[in-house]
Amino acid sequence: MDYVVIAVNKTQRNFILKQAQAKCQSLGLRLTEKRQGVLEILLQTVEPLSAYELTDKYNKSTNSPILAMSVYRILEFLESVNLAHRIHSANKYIACKSLDGACHHHLSVILVCKSCHQIEEIDSVQEAAKHLFKAVESTGFSAANARLELPGLCNLCKAKLDK
Amino acid sequence: MDYVVIAVNKTQRNFILKQAQAKCQSLGLRLTEKRQGVLEILLQTVEPLSAYELTDKYNKSTNSPILAMSVYRILEFLESVNLAHRIHSANKYIACKSLDGACHHHLSVILVCKSCHQIEEIDSVQEAAKHLFKAVESTGFSAANARLELPGLCNLCKAKLDK
DNA sequence: CTCGATATGTTATATTATATCAACAGTTGA
DNA sequence: TCAACTGTTGATATAATATAACATATCGAG
Numbered sequence: 001m002d003y004v005v006i007a008v009n010k011t012q013r014n015f016i017l018k019q020a021q022a023k024c025q026s027l028g029l030r031l032t033e034k035r036q037g038v039l040e041i042l043l044q045t046v047e048p049l050s051a052y053e054l055t056d057k058y059n060k061s062t063n064s065p066i067l068a069m070s071v072y073r074i075l076e077f078l079e080s081v082n083l084a085h086r087i088h089s090a091n092k093y094i095a096c097k098s099l100d101g102a103c104h105h106h107l108s109v110i111l112v113c114k115s116c117h118q119i120e121e122i123d124s125v126q127e128a129a130k131h132l133f134k135a136v137e138s139t140g141f142s143a144a145n146a147r148l149e150l151p152g153l154c155n156l157c158k159a160k161l162d163k
Numbered sequence: 164m165d166y167v168v169i170a171v172n173k174t175q176r177n178f179i180l181k182q183a184q185a186k187c188q189s190l191g192l193r194l195t196e197k198r199q200g201v202l203e204i205l206l207q208t209v210e211p212l213s214a215y216e217l218t219d220k221y222n223k224s225t226n227s228p229i230l231a232m233s234v235y236r237i238l239e240f241l242e243s244v245n246l247a248h249r250i251h252s253a254n255k256y257i258a259c260k261s262l263d264g265a266c267h268h269h270l271s272v273i274l275v276c277k278s279c280h281q282i283e284e285i286d287s288v289q290e291a292a293k294h295l296f297k298a299v300e301s302t303g304f305s306a307a308n309a310r311l312e313l314p315g316l317c318n319l320c321k322a323k324l325d326k
Numbered sequence: 327c328t329c330g331a332t333a334t335g336t337t338a339t340a341t342t343a344t345a346t347c348a349a350c351a352g353t354t355g356a
Numbered sequence: 357t358c359a360a361c362t363g364t365t366g367a368t369a370t371a372a373t374a375t376a377a378c379a380t381a382t383c384g385a386g
Contacts, residue, residue: 029332030332030333030383032332032333032334032382032383034333034334035333050372050373051373051374052372052373066334066335067334067335067336068373068374069334069335069336069337069374069375070333070334070335072373072374072375073333073334074333074334077333088251088252088312089251091342091372091373091374109295109299111299111302111304111306113304114307120304122299122302124298124302125295125298125299125302127298128291128294128295128297128298128299129295129298131291131294131295132272132288132291132292132294132295132311134291135287135288135290135291136272136274136285136288136291136313136315139274139285139287139288140317140318140321141274141276141283141313141315141316141317141318142315142316142321143274143313143314143315144277144314144315144316145314146313146314146315148295148311148312148313149251149311149312150299150304150306150309150311151306151307151308151309152299152304152305152306152307152309153304153305153307154303154304155303155304158303158305193352193363193364195364195365197364197365198364213341213342214342214343215341215342229365229366230365230366230367230368231342231343232343232344232365232366232367232368233364233365233366235342235343235344236364236365237364237365240364254341254342254343254373
């Protein structure tokens with residue numbers, strides 16, 4: 001299985017946005033224009049973005065600008081409904097790009113390349129992750145909604161460094 | 164197996180410090196007075212500390228004070244030789260309290276309690292962690308020196324919340 | 327419409343982290 | 357012994373990330 005950086009095309013973005021709308025509605029929450037705008041920028045971007053980078057991008061693409069403060073609040077909202085994830089090791093944020101609308105939040109594994117700083121949220125290690133969670137929970141600790149961030153080197157960077 | 168917050172007693176601290184000295188020496192590096200001082204504070208403390216908290220504690224316990232800048236540098240050093248770990252999800256730092264002098268850095272799992280913010284570095288899930296790493300590496304990604312941070316609720320806090 | 331709740335605007339400030347250059351200490355080798 | 361080199365720390369400035377607090381605006385239910 002090949003390792004590729006996730007980039008979603010326009011059709012996919014629209015699909016995810018629609019699902020996001022539906023999800024919020026079903027929760028009795030509002031995916032407002034600004035919230036959707038922020039989510040769109042995250043979806044359009046391959047690398048994770050800091051709140052301030054996100055603010056800049058947002059403001060370049062609109063004529064009703066937003067403040068970083070609001071972006072933080074919006075990110076908090078998006079995270080709370082699992083539409084975006086925070087990458088702690090980088091203090092940056094990504095959209096959840098899972099196309100089936102059900103990113104496996106409880107078990108998701110995020111690979112963080114130390115060299116190119118790109119990120120891949122992978123599903124193919126579900127089983128192993130599940131085992132780890134079970135082992136952890138058997139110690140009495142309740143692992144909640146965890147995304148495992150694994151630092152390392154992606155395929156491409158490894159190839160470059162090997163040269 | 165019970166979940167307990169790691170606290171090392173004085174004897175254990177001294178033991179770890181001695182090992183740290185030896186480790187640095189064998190690497191041709193110096194565990195200077197300040198570096199050792201910072202490590203000691205971390206070892207004496209159960210909760211993870213921010214660089215600035217660490218600075219304050221240090222300066223309260225000495226008459227040759229230190230600057231936060233230096234603490235950052237020292238933390239970087241301690242991390243580079245695996246005597247301390249950074250908790251990304253909290254932007255704080257802990258000492259590696261493994262008594263056998265060989266914290267399993269490549270596979271270590273850190274439980275972070277969202278409620279009391281205390282931290283437990285556990286060894287008992289080595290096998291499961293190893294499997295996960297293998298699964299990840301089979302995707303072509305080289306996981307490097309990872310500590311997995313798992314957010315959740317520790318035993319004690321869970322009990323409190325259940326009341 | 328209007329009231330309450332939610333969302334956003336606005337300003338200020340806290341917290342975390344890095345950059346830069348100078349001073350000093352310890353080691354090495356002539 | 358002394359000069360040169362390397363690594364460590366001091367000192368100051370500033371950048372980057374994040375939260376607090378309060379005001380205003382907007383949405384939706386009744």
